[in-house]
Amino acid sequence: MPMRSKGYANAHLQRKHAWRRAWIVFCTKTFALARWVWSVIIGRQMQRVRWQTVLWHCTALTITFVFVAPFFWVLTSSLRPLGLPPPRALEWAPQELAWTNYAEIFRIAPLGRQIGNSILVSTVGAALTLITASAAGFAMAQTPERPRRWLVMLTIGLLMTPSTAVWLPRYVLFSKLGLIDTYTVLVAPALMGTKPLYVLMFYWGFRRAPRELFESARLDGAGPFLSWRRIALPLARPTALAVVLLTFSHYWSDFVDPLLFLKSAERYTLAVGLRMLQQMAVTNWSLLLAAVVVMTVPVLLVYLAMQQFIRSDSEAPALFMLRSPTQNFPQKGNSVRPNYVA
Numbered sequence: 001m002p003m004r005s006k007g008y009a010n011a012h013l014q015r016k017h018a019w020r021r022a023w024i025v026f027c028t029k030t031f032a033l034a035r036w037v038w039s040v041i042i043g044r045q046m047q048r049v050r051w052q053t054v055l056w057h058c059t060a061l062t063i064t065f066v067f068v069a070p071f072f073w074v075l076t077s078s079l080r081p082l083g084l085p086p087p088r089a090l091e092w093a094p095q096e097l098a099w100t101n102y103a104e105i106f107r108i109a110p111l112g113r114q115i116g117n118s119i120l121v122s123t124v125g126a127a128l129t130l131i132t133a134s135a136a137g138f139a140m141a142q143t144p145e146r147p148r149r150w151l152v153m154l155t156i157g158l159l160m161t162p163s164t165a166v167w168l169p170r171y172v173l174f175s176k177l178g179l180i181d182t183y184t185v186l187v188a189p190a191l192m193g194t195k196p197l198y199v200l201m202f203y204w205g206f207r208r209a210p211r212e213l214f215e216s217a218r219l220d221g222a223g224p225f226l227s228w229r230r231i232a233l234p235l236a237r238p239t240a241l242a243v244v245l246l247t248f249s250h251y252w253s254d255f256v257d258p259l260l261f262l263k264s265a266e267r268y269t270l271a272v273g274l275r276m277l278q279q280m281a282v283t284n285w286s287l288l289l290a291a292v293v294v295m296t297v298p299v300l301l302v303y304l305a306m307q308q309f310i311r312s313d314s315e316a317p318a319l320f321m322l323r324s325p326t327q328n329f330p331q332k333g334n335s336v337r338p339n340y341v342a
Helices: 002-042 051-077 100-108 111-142 145-160 163-177 184-192 196-207 211-219 224-235 237-252 256-261 270-280 285-311
Strands: none
Touching: 051 285, 100 111, 100 270, 100 285, 111 145, 111 184, 111 196, 111 224, 111 237, 111 270, 111 285, 145 196, 163 256, 184 237, 184 256, 196 224, 196 237, 211 224, 224 237, 237 285, 256 270, 270 285
C-alpha cells in the first residue's frame, strides 16, 4: 500500500511538471509574439504598417477567440475523468486526461451506426440541394423582370414561414406516401432546395453574371441546361460551396426531422443519438461533451476541405468537372461548333 501511494504521488508530480513545462512554453511563445508585434508597431516596420491593419487584426483575433474558446472548453472538459463533481469555475485544463471517454460513448450508445446514417443523409441532401437550388436560382435569374419580382417575393415569403407550421402537413403527406421511417423522408426537402435562402443565394449569384454571356451561348446553340451546367455553375462556385457547406451542416445537425419521421432506432442520426446519450448518462457530462466533439469535428473537416477549393482557382472548377465558362465558344462566322460535351 505505501508503494502504491508513492507511485501515485510520483505520477501526479510528473503530470504537474508536464503542465508547468507546457505553461512555460506557452508564455515564452506569447512573449515572443508580443515582442514581434511591438517591433512591428514601434520599430522599423512602423512606417509600412498602418494602424487600420493592426486594428483589423486585433478585431479578427478577438472574434476568433470568441468562437474558438467555447470549443476548446468543450474539448478539454470532454477529457475529465468520470465520477468527479462538476467544477465550481471554468476548468480549461483538467489535471487528468481521460481519453477513454471517447471509447466509452461508443460502448454506451450505437454512435457508429448513427454517424454513418448522418453522413449518408447529409451527403445526399447536400448534393440534391446543390442541383435543385442552383437550377431554381438560375431559372429565376433568366425570367423576365415582372414575373421575376413575383418569384422573389414568393421566395422571401416562404423564407419567413416558420418551420413549425409545416411539420403536421409534411407528416400527413409522408404518411400517405408511405415514406415514414425511411431515409427518403429526411432528404425529401432537398428536392425543393431545402431552404428558400439557398435559392435566393444562387439567384443573387447568377444575377451578377453578365446577361450577354448567356445570350451569346444561346445563339451558339446552348440550351438552358448546358448554360446552367457549363456557364452558371462555374461562375457561382463560391455560392455553390457556401450552399454545400450550409446544407451539410443543416442535415448533420437536424434533430426534429429524424425525431418526427423515424421510428426505428437503427435509422436514427447522430443528433438523436446525442439526446439518447444524455438520457442514459445524465450526470456524466464528460461523455456528453465527448459526443459533442465527435459531432462537431466532421463539419469542421468539411469546412476545411471547402477552403481548399475556394482558395485555389485551378481546382475549384474540378469540383463540378467543368471547363472555363468562356472556353469553346467560337466567334460569329466561325464554322467550328462549340464542344458542349464535358
